[in-house]
Amino acid sequence: MRAIVVHEFGNYKDVAKLETLPVPEPGPGEVVVRNKAAGVSFAASLNIAGKYQRKAPLPYIPSTESAGIVHAVGENVTRVAVGDHVMCSVNHGGAAGFCKIEDVACFKIPKDMDFAVGSAVVTSYNTSYGALVRRAKLQRGETLLVHGAAGAVGMAAVEIGKALGATVIAVAGGETHCETARRHGADYVIDHRQEDFRERVMKFTDGRGVDVVYDSIGGDVTIQSIRSLAWEGRLLTIGYACGTIPDIAANRLLLKNASAMGFNLGHFFGWSPGGNRRQHIDALDEMAAGVLDLYSKGQIKPEIGARFPLPQFVDALDAVINRKVDGKCVIEMSEEDY
Template identity: 70%
Template sequence: MRAIVVREFGPYQEKAVLETMDKPVAGPGEVVVQNRAAGVSFAMSLNIAGKYQRKAPLPYIPSSEVAGVVAEVGEGVTRVQVGQRVMCNVDSGGCAGYNLVRDICCHPIPDDLGFAEAAAMITSYTTSYGALIMRAGLKEGEVLLVHGAAGGVGLAAVEIGKALGAKVIAVAGGASHCETALAHGADEAIDHQKVDFREAVLDLTDGRGVDVVYDSIGGDVTLQSIRALAWEGRLLTIGYASGTIPDIPANRLLLKNASVMGFNIGHYYGWTPGVDRSEHVQTVDKIVRGVLDQYEKGLLRPEIGARYSLEQFQEALDAVMNRKVDGKCVIELTDKDY
């Protein structure tokens, strides 16, 4: 099979190389998935550079969000069967013809859900679902502010917020990104390149502020978001696309009786050192089922903003890093990759 392989950490433009390697073989409790689509994300560049919270073991095949078809099952596997369409959240291996995964990483997908859309769902939508429902407890009638609203997790948060009955205010950079957020259900869209988002939020809420902030940006965006919270508001910290982890002013939380909470889907997927995914199978299955329930009700429409081949891996990551993609960017595998 063909695969993008990283044998030493460094810039993805230099270290991510297309190679040919042996197809994996399933052992007990394992599944071989013929990959059809793999997600491309900002975090991928950090993984390749060796700068992510947890360094991947080398050699490393990028992409932890995958959809495909079960090609082989190992001894004791009853969760899925050969020929079944699945989406998987794994440590690595998406950018290859085949991927060896634990059976508990596999989730069957509906027949009408495309592979690219499923690859978008397994991390972006599960992250937003878990954060908004499990952590923030977003309720019908509340106001949700979503940063990075045209990106993968951002659009997922917009759609899930609307599915929960919240009023959604989207923040994005540029008119086209704002239009994408509105097309996916946002009630209002703020172009942060043109206006101060905090002032715009206060104007839109008659000075009250928002109940929940979904923040995947960090830096000064986080600090200004706290100032845009309503009384007893909640700020969700999801990631730091700005490159800066903020120092949160505790006095601002006291003045508004506010809460700041994190949500790390990777903990439930077994990415946290010392945590086994098997400890959280029921939690993960519940989140995935919740996402698929909303999809089957017609409430979610994953946006695939760009599709690339395996040979175009670096071009795909360039597009993500330069914020040229609305929704999810995916690598689509073809017959020559198997």
């Protein structure tokens, strides 16, 4: 099979190489999936550079999200069978013709679901669903502020927020990205390149503020988001795309009786200290089922903003980093990759 392989940490343009490797064999409790599509994310560039919070063991294959068809199963595998269409949370290894993973990392998807959509759902939509439903407990009638609303997880948060009955205020940069947020259901859209988002939020809410903030940006955005919270509001910290982890002044939370909470989907997948995906399989299945239910009802419509062939992995990552993609960027496999 063909795969993108990283032998040393560094700039992805220099160290991410297309190579030929043997097709993996499943062990007990493992599944080999014939990948049809895999997600490309900003986090992949940090991983390749060795700057991510969880360093990959070298050498490794990038991409932690894929979708495809079950090719082979090992002993004691009952969740899936050969021929099933699945979306997968891959420890590492999505950018390859085949990947080997634990059976609990596979979730069946409808046969009519685009594999590219499946690769978007497994991380981006499960992250937003888990954050908004499991952690923040967003309620019908509340107001949700979503940063990075044209990106993969932000778009998911906009759609899920609307499906839950919230009023959604989306923040994006530039008219193209703002239009994407509108297209996916945002009630109000703020162009942060042209407007102060806090001022606009307070205007939209008649000075009350928002009940929940979905923040994947970090830095000063987080600080201003706390100031944008309503009484007893909740801040969800999801990631730090701006590169700066903010220091939160506790008195800001005290004054509004507010909460700051994180959501790390990777913990459920066993990617953080103390994480064990087999311990969390019920929670993972619940989140995946919730997202797939919304999909079946047409309440979420994941957007694949760009598709690249496997050999153009570096170009795909370039497009993500330079914010040229709305929604999810994916690589798709061809017969040459198997």
